[in-house]
Structures are given as structure tokens and as C-alpha cells.
Amino acid sequence: MVRAARAVLLLLAAAACGGERERLLPAAAAESAEPMLRTSELQAGGETEDVAARNPYSGDGVAIAEGRDLYLQMNCAGCHGPNGGGGIGPPFADADWIYGDQPENVVQSILQGRPNGMPSFAGRLPAAHAWKIAAYVETIVAQTASARTGSDAEVRRGGAGSRAQ
Amino acid sequence: MTPRRARRIRATASPLVAALALAVIAVLATACGGSDGERAGGEPAAAPAREGAASGARGVPAGGLVEDDGQWTMAPKNYASTRYSALAQIDTTNVDSLQLAWTFSTGVLRGHEAAPLVVGSTMYIVTPFPNHLYALDLADGGALKWRYDPKPSRAAPGVACCDVVNRGAAHADGRIFFNTLDGQTIAVDAETGREIWRARLGDINKGESITMAPLVVKGKVLVGNSGGEFGVRGWLTALDAESGEIAWRAYSTGPDEDVLIGPGFRPFYEGDRGTDLGVTTWPPDQWRIGGGTVWGWISYDPELDLIYYGTSNPGVWNPALRPGDNKWASSIFARDPDTGEARWAYQFTPHDEHDFDGVNENILLDIPIGGVTRKVLVRPERNGFMYVMDRATGEVLSADPYGPLNWADSIDLRTGRPVLAEEKRTGNRAARDVCPASPGMKDWQPSAYSPRTGLLYLPHNNLCMDYEGVEANYVAGTPYVGAMVKMKAGPGGHRGVFKAWDPVARRTVWEIEERFPAWSGAVVTAGDVAFYGTMDRWFKAVNAVTGEVLWQFRAGSGIIGQPITYRGPDGKQYVAVLSGVGGWAGLAALEVMPEVDPYIGLGFPNAVPDLPEYTPQGGMLYVFTLPDR
Numbered sequence: 166m167v168r169a170a171r172a173v174l175l176l177l178a179a180a181a182c183g184g185e186r187e188r189l190l191p192a193a194a195a196e197s198a199e200p201m202l203r204t205s206e207l208q209a210g211g212e213t214e215d216v217a218a219r220n221p222y223s224g225d226g227v228a229i230a231e232g233r234d235l236y237l238q239m240n241c242a243g244c245h246g247p248n249g250g251g252g253i254g255p256p257f258a259d260a261d262w263i264y265g266d267q268p269e270n271v272v273q274s275i276l277q278g279r280p281n282g283m284p285s286f287a288g289r290l291p292a293a294h295a296w297k298i299a300a301y302v303e304t305i306v307a308q309t310a311s312a313r314t315g316s317d318a319e320v321r322r323g324g325a326g327s328r329a330q
Numbered sequence: 331m332t333p334r335r336a337r338r339i340r341a342t343a344s345p346l347v348a349a350l351a352l353a354v355i356a357v358l359a360t361a362c363g364g365s366d367g368e369r370a371g372g373e374p375a376a377a378p379a380r381e382g383a384a385s386g387a388r389g390v391p392a393g394g395l396v397e398d399d400g401q402w403t404m405a406p407k408n409y410a411s412t413r414y415s416a417l418a419q420i421d422t423t424n425v426d427s428l429q430l431a432w433t434f435s436t437g438v439l440r441g442h443e444a445a446p447l448v449v450g451s452t453m454y455i456v457t458p459f460p461n462h463l464y465a466l467d468l469a470d471g472g473a474l475k476w477r478y479d480p481k482p483s484r485a486a487p488g489v490a491c492c493d494v495v496n497r498g499a500a501h502a503d504g505r506i507f508f509n510t511l512d513g514q515t516i517a518v519d520a521e522t523g524r525e526i527w528r529a530r531l532g533d534i535n536k537g538e539s540i541t542m543a544p545l546v547v548k549g550k551v552l553v554g555n556s557g558g559e560f561g562v563r564g565w566l567t568a569l570d571a572e573s574g575e576i577a578w579r580a581y582s583t584g585p586d587e588d589v590l591i592g593p594g595f596r597p598f599y600e601g602d603r604g605t606d607l608g609v610t611t612w613p614p615d616q617w618r619i620g621g622g623t624v625w626g627w628i629s630y631d632p633e634l635d636l637i638y639y640g641t642s643n644p645g646v647w648n649p650a651l652r653p654g655d656n657k658w659a660s661s662i663f664a665r666d667p668d669t670g671e672a673r674w675a676y677q678f679t680p681h682d683e684h685d686f687d688g689v690n691e692n693i694l695l696d697i698p699i700g701g702v703t704r705k706v707l708v709r710p711e712r713n714g715f716m717y718v719m720d721r722a723t724g725e726v727l728s729a730d731p732y733g734p735l736n737w738a739d740s741i742d743l744r745t746g747r748p749v750l751a752e753e754k755r756t757g758n759r760a761a762r763d764v765c766p767a768s769p770g771m772k773d774w775q776p777s778a779y780s781p782r783t784g785l786l787y788l789p790h791n792n793l794c795m796d797y798e799g800v801e802a803n804y805v806a807g808t809p810y811v812g813a814m815v816k817m818k819a820g821p822g823g824h825r826g827v828f829k830a831w832d833p834v835a836r837r838t839v840w841e842i843e844e845r846f847p848a849w850s851g852a853v854v855t856a857g858d859v860a861f862y863g864t865m866d867r868w869f870k871a872v873n874a875v876t877g878e879v880l881w882q883f884r885a886g887s888g889i890i891g892q893p894i895t896y897r898g899p900d901g902k903q904y905v906a907v908l909s910g911v912g913g914w915a916g917l918a919a920l921e922v923m924p925e926v927d928p929y930i931g932l933g934f935p936n937a938v939p940d941l942p943e944y945t946p947q948g949g950m951l952y953v954f955t956l957p958d959r
Contacts, residue, residue, distance in 0.1 A: 237801070237803075238803045239803070239805060239808065240803065240805055240808035240809045240810070243559075243808060243809025243810075243811055244488070244808070244809060246922075246923075246927040246929060246930035247814070247927060247929050247930075248926055248927035248929070248930075249923075249926065249927060250922055250923040250924060250925075250926045250927025250928075250929075250930040251921055251922040251923055251927075251930055252917065252922055252930040252931045252932075253487070253488065253490065253491065253809070254488070255921055256921065256922060256923045256926075256927075256930075258923050258926045258927065259921075259923060261921075278485075280484050280485065281484060281485070281487060281488070282484075282485050282486070282487040282488025282489070282490075283488060284485075284488060284807050284808060289805070309923075309926045
């Protein structure tokens with residue numbers, strides 16, 4: 166299932182991405198060894214290490230600004246709040262990431278959609294744009310995490326698998 | 331916010347108000363002659379203290395005071411939408427001994443806005459999404475008779491702007507009709523719970539959902555869509571109750587042909603006359619995503635043979651993006667229920683700049699105005715004005731503020747248009763401290779009218795807001811708003827009010843301030859008790875004449891449902907209400923963080939960030955009655 170989803174992601178990325186930078190993206194994840202990215206903290210057979218793709222737009226001011234514009238234009242803000250406080254969709258500003266808090270989780274959520282109301286933006290949004298949005302979301306999370314007391318932020322750093330519903 | 335502030339009833343101390351209260355009491359005697367049918371059920375006649383009346387001015391529900399059979403077959407109780415019950419076992423003298431009879435968990439966490447139905451010895455409740463329908467046996471202490479699961483699309487909550495609520499079902503001819511969040515209307519056999527038909531009316535991929543309670547009129551099930559925050563084009567659809575086939579559909583925007591405006595259309599005001607106003611009052615093609623959804627209440631006058639209902643805010647919220655009057659958003663239609671043809675329409679809020687939907691309840695009354703009995707509809711409108719309209723012609727007879735407002739100075743009765751306060755206009759600018767806020771003086775929460783007291787009982791809001799229009803981009807199936815809104819408590823700091831309003835004298839008689847927006851429905855009875863619930867978990871019984879709180883019960887979760895009252899198979903009077911906080915007002919009790927983002931939830935949670943300190947989520951039905959003697 167996850168493998169198939171990654172294949173879709175790769176195709177999308179290939180279709181959408183022309184430049185050098187884009188080629189670094191999901192490809193990096195694909196080349197990584199098993200195990201792959203999970204969305205459950207519970208691991209059958211004991212814990213193994215998660216390997217996620219690094220978002221190369223992370224910390225890139227220009228890309229983050231583009232991500233912010235996309236966040237507003239694609240109406241992400243309408244459900245998750247201009248500052249990630251939630252609403253129709255869940256907030257980003259807490260530590261509770263149902264489908265995982267890694268950049269690749271976020272990109273997958275954007276492109277695939279999620280079954281309880283998150284629309285799929287596949288076909289509407291090139292993968293590179295989804296990665297830029299994820300880079301912007303990362304800044305929202307960092308801002309709110311630093312504004313909050315330590316405990317929540319520590320939970321966040323704990324890894325991809327957060328509480329699933 | 332000051333937490334834990336004591337509840338307080340504002341004293342009706344002024345001589346004028348006191349005189350008015352006396353007049354109201356005097357009026358009771360004429361109303362209590364037994365013509366309201368309560369005797370048919372063996373109920374006691376009116377209390378002797380109220381005999382010896384003088385003449386007074388009060389309204390009678392359209393169609394007169396029909397006999398009350400003790401059932402509750404539609405959310406508004408009757409076509410006139412009075413939510414008045416002629417049952418009087420529970421009255422002002424004994425309501426303080428009201429006890430819990432039984433409860434039922436819905437198993438759903440989100441906002442419970444529905445009215446239970448009672449038909450014969452069965453109660454029916456429809457839950458918020460996933461819209462389970464339960465039948466409970468009243469002859470067996472609320473035993474579960476059957477459960478029907480419509481299995482709506484799991485994705486539907488993604489297009490529900492303001493929680494995944496459902497406002498109730500309707501009964502007619504042995505069938506229960508109800509709507510699902512994902513845009514379906516379903517008919518179920520009332521006895522067996524077997525599905526008879528289902529009709530898919532809305533498409534979540536266009537942002538459409540359905541939250542309203544259908545109304546059945548002359549063999550047609552009337553259903554409207556939701557989605558004014560998703561660029562939906564609003565409609566009301568009539569389904570054949572027998573087959574589920576679409577009989578007619580009337581759009582709220584677009585060419586006259588689609589709006590079912592023809593030669594029989596006679597609006598009262600000049601500004602509502604013309605050809606294809608649903609197109610010409612918009613920028614090109616904006617009407618296609620222009621809102622005007624029909625998610626509120628429908629009333630029906632059998633004598634004039636007209637249905638009345640309102641339409642939501644225009645889409646997009648930011649008014650700078652849609653110059654023009656934007657017809658027929660924020661409007662009311664009177665239509666022929668057989669054909670859907672419009673007879674008249676009136677736009678409460680042309681070119682809405684504040685999200686003032688026009689979907690509130692229409693209470694159909696015959697009331698004395700200037701010595702003449704007029705057939706009116708009373709509309710506690712979201713924009714803060716209490717409209718009294720001639721329901722045959724659509725003329726506005728009066729429009730009075732029923733709480734603090736500043737977006738308009740008045741309604742010009744010559745043109746029907748509001749006289750706007752320039753500094754409170756929005757668009758591509760920020761307007762500060764606009765009152766009321768987007769949920770209005772009163773949102774969907776339906777009021778009740780007692781022909782005994784002549785008063786309307788209104789649960790409502792006291793909220794103001796900062797509003798700024800911003801860019802918006804239409805992407806089907808995603809929010810289409812274009813406004814940054816931040817709400818706050820209105821004058822006085824309390825955020826809700828439960829109010830008794832005299833529609834003849836056109837003034838408040840008494841009011842109770844509430845900590846949170848009063849987001850439940852109301853019911854009033856021939857025992858002169860009015861019931862409503864609060865988001866801080868109280869279910870209250872109030873003396874309908876004086877406003878004194880006579881009894882209250884602490885529920886498990888905040889109450890935003892519609893209370894009802896009925897006569898059980900044992901002959902006793904019961905009162906029932908769903909608790910379960912949520913809805914737009916209760917979003918703050920769900921998983922949101924207004925403390926990091928004041929603009930979430932269309933700005934509402936920012937006004938009630940303390941709600942989680944008062945209530946958790948959780949759906950539960952409560953049923954009350956008097957102890958056996």
C-alpha cells in the first residue's frame with residue numbers, strides 16, 4: 166500500500182519537477198533502505214528506524230514564501246487556519262499528527278488526501294508545490310512549538326508515528 | 331473573559347416593563363380559554379390566578395390553535411413554526427420537581443442540533459454525521475427498537491464549514507425523512523427502520539452538504555443544501571414523498587428560469603423586481619458559485635398555500651469580490667409548494683458584507699397591528715433586526731433591533747433596504763467592532779412562540795467582530811471565504827441571551843444573560859414554561875411570563891439541540907433534549923487552537939476560547955418527567 170503510494174508520488178514528482186532540485190525530492194526516499202515511512206507508532210516485530218525524505222525546501226526562504234502563497238491559494242488555510250490552528254481540519258500547531266509529522270507524511274497527505282475529509286490535491290498541485298507547502302507548514306509548527314512549553318515540542322520530535330485514529 | 335460569573339436575570343424594573351408584564355398576564359386569560367386543545371388530552375385548564383382578563387394584543391399562530399395530539403412530528407412542531415406545546419402537566423408550580431426519566435447515548439461526539447421526533451409511542455433521533463437514525467420505544471422506557479445506518483461518505487466532514495451537525499428528521503405517512511451530511515435524503519419505514527428510498531441531491535465534490543431538517547408539505551419533502559463557505563450554488567428541492575423523485579428544484583441564484591420566477595412573481599419592493607436579477611446583480615458568472623444555500627427553516631401556511639424559507643450568505647464572503655446586490659442570497663422566498671413557483675421574495679441584506687445568512691425561522695402569526703389583524707411572519711433575522719412581514723405580500727411592516735447592532739442604522743421601510751453604517755462596511759478593508767458578528771444576533775437556533783403569553787422566546791448571541799476581506803481563490807470542494815474574521819463578546823461581556831420578545835409591542839419583555847452564545851432551540855408550553863439549553867451544560871426551565879429560572883439540570887455536555895415536549899403512552903408529559911456540544915459556536919470544544927490562530931473556525935472560537943473549561947464533547951439524549959404522585 167505504502168509502496169504503491171510512493172510510486173504514485175514518484176510519478177507525480179517526475180511529471181511535475183523539471184529542475185535539478187526537484188529530482189532530489191522523493192527520489193531520496195525511494196533510494197533509502199527499508200523500513201520506510203510509517204504512520205503508526207506501533208510496529209509489529211519491534212521498533213525499527215524510520216527513514217524519511219528530507220525536504221530540501223526546508224529553511225529556504227523563497228520556497229517557504231511560495232509555500233505560504235500556495236497554502237492560502239489552495240485554501241489550506243480555510244480548513245487548517247491561517248496560522249495552523251485547525252478548524253474543519255486538524256491543527257498543525259499541536260503535537261498530534263494523525264498521519265505523521267515528517268515532511269513526506271505531509272506531502273502524502275496533500276497529494277493523496279485522507280479519508281475523513283482531507284481532499285486529494287493530486288492532479289491539481291505539482292509535487293514540488295506540495296513540498297513547498299510542507300516547508301511552510303514546518304515553519305508554522307516551529308513557531309508555535311517554540312511559543313509553547315517544552316513538553317509538546319518534545320513529543321513532536323519523538324518521530325513520525327503519532328497517535329492514529 | 332470573567333469565568334464563573336453568576337447567572338443573572340435582568341430585573342424588569344421599569345414601570346413601563348412592569349405594566350407590560352401585567353398586560354401580558356392579563357392577555358393570558360383570553361388565551362387560556364381551553365381552545366388550545368389541551369383539554370382533549372385531559373390536561374388541566376389554566377391556573378385560576380390568570381382568570382379575569384382584560385383585552386390585550388397578542389398573536390395567534392397561522393391556522394389557529396389546533397388541537398395538540400401530544401406528538402412532535404417535525405422539528406418546528408407545526409407548520410407555523412411556533413414550537414409551542416399545549417401540554418400543561420408540567421407548569422410553573424411543579425417544574426422544579428422535574429426528574430430524569432431515562433437517557434440514551436448517541437455514540438457520536440460532535441454537535442447535536444437535532445430535535446427528537448415523537449410519533450405514536452416511538453421517538454426518533456438522528457445523530458450528527460455519520461447520521462444514524464434511532465427509533466426508541468416510549469412504551470418500554472426508551473428501549474431501542476431499531477437503528478438505521480445510512481453509511482454516508484466518510485469524506486463528507488471535509489466540506490462541513492461549521493461542524494457536522496444535523497437539525498432533525500420529519501415524519502409523514504408512516505415514513506421518517508432525513509438528510510445526510512454527504513447530500514442525500516432518505517425515507518425510512520417508521521415502523522421497521524427499513525430504507526424505502528434514497529435520493530442523492532448534493533455533491534461533496536462541489537462542496538455541497540446537507541444539515542437542515544426537511545419539511546414535508548402536501549406529499550413533498552422539501553430539502554435545501556449547505557455550503558455557503560464552499561462556493562456552492564444554493565437550492566431548495568422538492569422530492570415526491572412516495573417515490574423520492576425530484577418534483578422541482580428552485581435555485582437561489584441564476585436566471586429566473588432556474589430560480590422558478592415566472593409571471594406569478596410579485597415582490598413588494600421595487601428593488602426586487604426585474605428580469606434575471608439572480609444573474610444581473612453579480613459580476614459575470616459569480617452567481618454560479620454565489621451561495622444562497624438553504625440550510626435553515628421552512629414554514630408553511632396552508633390557507634395561503636405558500637411555503638416560506640430563507641437563503642444563506644452570498645459566496646464569496648469578501649464583498650469586494652462580488653459588487654452588486656447578489657440576489658437571491660440573504661433573502662426570503664414565498665413559493666407555491668406544488669410547483670415551486672416564487673410568489674414573492676425579499677432580500678434582507680443586499681450585498682451582504684458580514685456573513686448575514688437569511689435562513690432563520692419564520693413564525694407565522696396573525697397579530698393585531700394598528701387595530702387590524704394582519705397575517706404576518708415574524709423573522710428574528712441574523713442581521714439583528716426583528717422583521718414583521720405581511721406574509722401574503724412580502725411587505726416589511728416593522729424591523730426593530732432586538733439586541734445591540736451597529737452595522738446599519740435602520741431598515742428603510744419604503745425601500746426595504748438597510749441604512750448602512752459606513753464605518754462598519756467591509757470589503758478590502760478592515761472593519762472593527764462590527765455588531766453583531768457573522769453568526770448574527772441569532773443564528774439557526776430556533777425560537778418558540780406562546781399564544782398564551784403572546785411572547786417569542788429567543789435563544790441568541792451577543793457577539794461583535796473585526797472583519798477584513800482578503801483574496802479568495804475558488805477551488806471546488808475547498809473553502810471559499812476570503813475574509814479574516816475575529817469574534818469577541820458583545821457589549822456587557824456575556825456572549826448569549828435568552829429573551830422574551832413581544833412582537834406586538836415590538837420590545838423585549840425580559841432577558842437572561844448567558845455566559846456562552848445561547849445556541850440551543852427553545853420550546854414553550856401551555857404550562858407557561860419555556861425550555862432551552864446552554865453550552866455550559868445547563869438545561870433550563872423558565873417561567874414564560876417572568877423569566878425566572880424555575881429548574882435546571884446539569885447535562886453531560888453543552889446543549890445546542892432543540893428541546894421538545896410530548897405526551898408519553900402512559901399519559902404523562904415528558905421533555906426531551908439532546909446534549910452534545912459542537913456546531914459553529916461549539917467548535918472551540920473540538921480540536922482547534924484559537925490561542926495560536928484567532929481566525930480559525932471563521933473567527934468563532936476566538937470569542938469562546940474558554941468553552942473547553944466548561945464542557946467536553948459527547949452526545950446524549952435526556953428525557954425528563956414529573957415524579958409519580
